Structure formats: structure tokens, C-alpha cells
Amino acid sequence: MAAPAVKAVRRWSGLTLGLRSVVLRLPGVTQVRWSRYGPEYRDPQVDKEYYRKPLAELTEEEKYDRELRKTQHIKAAPAMKTSSVFEDPLISKFTNMMMKGGNKVLARSLMTQEVWGSLFHCIPLQTLEALKRKQFEKYHAAPAEEQATIERNPYTIFHQALKNCEPVIGLVPILKGGHFYQVPVPLADRRRRFLAMKWMITECREKKHRRVLMPEKLSHELLQAFQNQGPVIKRKHDMHKMAEANRALAHYRWW
Amino acid sequence: MLETSIPATRPRKKRCTQTSCQAFRRPRAEPRGARKGQAGSRTAPQSLPGVRCLMATPSLRGRLARLGNPRKPILKPNKPLILANRVGERRREKGEATCITEMSVMMACWKQNEFRDEACKKEIQDFFDCASKAEAARKMRSIQGESGNLPPKKLNILLQRFPNKPHVS
Numbered sequence: 001m002a003a004p005a006v007k008a009v010r011r012w013s014g015l016t017l018g019l020r021s022v023v024l025r026l027p028g029v030t031q032v033r034w035s036r037y038g039p040e041y042r043d044p045q046v047d048k049e050y051y052r053k054p055l056a057e058l059t060e061e062e063k064y065d066r067e068l069r070k071t072q073h074i075k076a077a078p079a080m081k082t083s084s085v086f087e088d089p090l091i092s093k094f095t096n097m098m099m100k101g102g103n104k105v106l107a108r109s110l111m112t113q114e115v116w117g118s119l120f121h122c123i124p125l126q127t128l129e130a131l132k133r134k135q136f137e138k139y140h141a142a143p144a145e146e147q148a149t150i151e152r153n154p155y156t157i158f159h160q161a162l163k164n165c166e167p168v169i170g171l172v173p174i175l176k177g178g179h180f181y182q183v184p185v186p187l188a189d190r191r192r193r194f195l196a197m198k199w200m201i202t203e204c205r206e207k208k209h210r211r212v213l214m215p216e217k218l219s220h221e222l223l224q225a226f227q228n229q230g231p232v233i234k235r236k237h238d239m240h241k242m243a244e245a246n247r248a249l250a251h252y253r254w255w
Numbered sequence: 256m257l258e259t260s261i262p263a264t265r266p267r268k269k270r271c272t273q274t275s276c277q278a279f280r281r282p283r284a285e286p287r288g289a290r291k292g293q294a295g296s297r298t299a300p301q302s303l304p305g306v307r308c309l310m311a312t313p314s315l316r317g318r319l320a321r322l323g324n325p326r327k328p329i330l331k332p333n334k335p336l337i338l339a340n341r342v343g344e345r346r347r348e349k350g351e352a353t354c355i356t357e358m359s360v361m362m363a364c365w366k367q368n369e370f371r372d373e374a375c376k377k378e379i380q381d382f383f384d385c386a387s388k389a390e391a392a393r394k395m396r397s398i399q400g401e402s403g404n405l406p407p408k409k410l411n412i413l414l415q416r417f418p419n420k421p422h423v424s
Contacts, residue, residue: 015416164372167380168361168372168379168382168383169358169361183353184358185384186354186358186382186383188390197324207327227402228371228372228373236416237370240365240370241370243362243369244362244365244366247358247362250355250358251351251352251355252353253352253353254349254350254351255352255353255389255393
């Protein structure tokens with residue numbers, strides 16, 4: 001399907017089949033955020049359950065997929081992706097969004113448990129640990145009937161809080177007649193998840209006292225969002241209210 | 256070769272004033288703004304909506320200023336009349352907003368329940384379903400491409416490889 005000229009370039013450059021050669025070369029323009037993998041490369045399958053399935057249970061498609069994987073090129077798995085049971089894609093995404101200047105170590109330590117052991121005498125409170133501690137305190141303080149309703153797993157609290165923060169409808173500026181109008185528009189799933197995480201991180205970074213640490217503030221906001229209260233939920237409601245006010249402009253959309 | 260849409264200069268026919276003449280009392284059928292051959296006029300090509308109408312190329316015979324041509328030039332092109340090695344892009348289809356009804360139902364529910372999401376779960380789910388269906392339909396349409404003709408981008412690639420030959424070799 002590719003033009004013969006492009007294929008010839010690939011052979012001449014001596015690179016292995018599938019790696020892209022530099023195509024665009026303009027002065028003063030550097031291509032960033034590009035992949036050295038060609039389109040035929042597949043993503044690696046890190047999920048152990050995929051391989052544990054017995055052969056008898058596989059459908060035709062899955063059998064075909066397995067056979068195909070044996071012959072196709074597969075990309076290298078990124079460093080942060082593991083087959084561990086403790087890995088959570090949402091937590092990884094959130095940690096990456098919290099990261100500043102490539103300091104993954106700091107972001108990860110703020111988020112999850114990282115014991116720095118002998119170097120420090122006091123282990124700083126991390127977000128998930130702080131969540132768990134707060135919920136356990138509540139649990140032990142509460143009478144027996146209420147104990148069943150208190151959620152103590154920090155992962156479920158995290159997931160539910162972010163799900164509660166996701167906006168249902170978004171606003172998009174559309175140019176019409178020389179003016180920009182905020183038009184209500186349905187959002188894709190990934191955009192909604194991104195907005196929820198972005199709002200949470202922005203809220204925790206900006207609206208706090210300077211002596212309050214990030215894990216403390218984050219755990220507080222996550223707990224509030226879990227109960228459908230707090231500033232992030234308020235921001236989501238503000239977005240919904242604006243969309244409701246502008247519902248007449250919905251016809252400005254063309255998709 | 257027959258003269259087609261571009262008329263040569265001809266003496267104007269005087270309007271017939273006889274009462275027996277059909278043109279005397281015939282009212283103007285066309286709206287004032289429509290030009291000949293354009294949309295809305297009597298001479299516009301009548302076809303089904305969506306079907307590309309194919310018009311014959313207007314003739315160039317005797318239109319340009321050349322040595323053998325005795326009359327005044329009709330056309331004075333500022334570029335040479337040679338086919339370029341690219342075609343124009345397809346005009347974007349005028350789309351319309353999808354899922355308006357689901358959105359208004361959801362917003363009515365919100366107004367009643369003070370924007371709480373737990374009270375409007377069903378409406379929100381309907382809205383999401385509609386949005387995903389619209390997205391899938393749009394993707395199918397873009398993958399399917401054009402029925403019949405090649406898309407303009409592929410045509411341009413083809414024309415680049417096999418360009419027009421303005422000379423005779």
C-alpha cells in the first residue's frame with residue numbers, strides 16, 4: 001500500500017523493517033512525541049489472565065489472535081508497566097499527571113506507599129495510606145451498625161471519587177458570526193476521566209495552605225468527592241449548569 | 256461542435272408585443288436573483304439530491320485572442336489553460352448536531368433534581384449511549400469513504416505519479 005519510493009528509502013537506510021525514518025525536515029522544526037515503531041507493531045499484552053486461559057475455553061477469534069501474535073512484531077513494554085497484581089492503570093495515570101519535571105520518584109512516593117526506611121525517621125504520609133488511616137479511624141469510632149457502610153479500601157475510594165468527579169457534558173468554544181459561543185457537547189470517556197483527574201490535581205495544588213502537604217490535601221479531597229461533596233464536585237456541577245444555560249446553542253454543533 | 260452554455264454576442268431579440276405571442280403574457284418563472292444554470296433557476300441541472308451533476312465543458316473555440324481569430328477575445332485567462340496535477344478538495348458535508356433530544360431530557364431531569372447525578376442515572380445513560388452510537392456511525396462513514404469516485408487525496412497522489420503532459424513528445 002505504501003508508495004514504492006517510501007519502501008526504497010526504508011531499505012536504503014539500513015534500519016530494520018518497521019522503524020520509521022525521518023520524513024519531515026524543516027529548519028527550526030523538531031518533531032517531538034513521535035514513535036519509532038511502524039503501524040504494524042502491536043502493543044504488548046501484560047495481563048497474566050490472558051495467558052492463563054486454557055486452550056479449550058478460547059473462542060475462534062482469540063485463537064486466531066494468539067496465532068497472530070506469534071508472527072507479528074510487538075513493541076517493548078514501557079518501564080512503568082508491570083504484570084503485578086498491585087498495578088492499577090488509573091493510579092499510574094494519576095501519578096503521571098501529578099509528576100512535575102520528570103520526577104517520577106516523588107510523584108509515586110506521594111501517591112503510593114514508598115518506605116524510605118533508614119534514611120528518614122518519619123515516613124511521610126502518602127495519599128492512599130492517609131485515606132486508609134482516616135477511614136479506619138472513622139470505622140473504629142463508629143457504632144456497629146455504621147461500620148458496614150464505611151468503605152476502607154483506598155483503591156475503591158479513589159476510583160469512586162474520580163468517577164463522581166467526571167463531568168457528563170462538556171463545553172466547547174465554537175466560532176459563529178465572529179463570536180465564540182460555549183456550546184454543550186458530549187465528551188469521550190477518556191476526556192471525562194482526564195478532566196476529573198485534572199480538576200482534582202489543580203484543586204489540591206492551588207487551593208491549600210502552603211504548609212499543608214499534597215497527600216493530606218489529596219486524601220481530604222478524595223474523601224469529599226467520594227461523598228459527592230467538596231470543591232471538585234462543585235466545579236463539575238458548575239460545568240453542568242453552564243451547559244444547561246447554553247442548551248439553546250447546541251445546534252451550533254455540526255457533529 | 257455545438258455552442259453550449261457561453262453564448263457568443265448576438266443581436267438581442269425584441270420582446271414580442273402581439274397578444275397572440277406566448278411570451279407576451281408569460282410571467283417570469285424564475286426568481287429575480289437566480290442566474291442561468293445556478294441553483295434555483297430554470298436552467299439549473301435537475302437531478303436527485305446528492306448526485307454529482309456532470310456538465311459539459313464550455314467550448315474554447317474562438318474565445319481567446321490568437322492570430323487567426325478575427326473577433327474580440329471573450330476570455331482573457333491570466334494563467335495558461337493547462338490541467339493541474341491536483342483536484343480540489345471535497346466540500347465538507349453540512350452535518351447537524353446529534354443527541355439533542357437526549358440532552359434536553361437529561362437537562363430537564365437535572366433541573367428538577369438540582370443537578371444530582373444519582374437521580375438522573377437513566378437519562379445520563381441514554382445520553383451516553385446516543386453519543387457513542389453517533390461516534391461509531393461517524394467513524395463508519397469516514398472509514399467507508401466515497402462511494403464511486405476516489406477520494407481527492409488519493410487522486411492527487413495518483414496524479415503526482417502520472418502527471419499531465421502539456422507538451423507533445
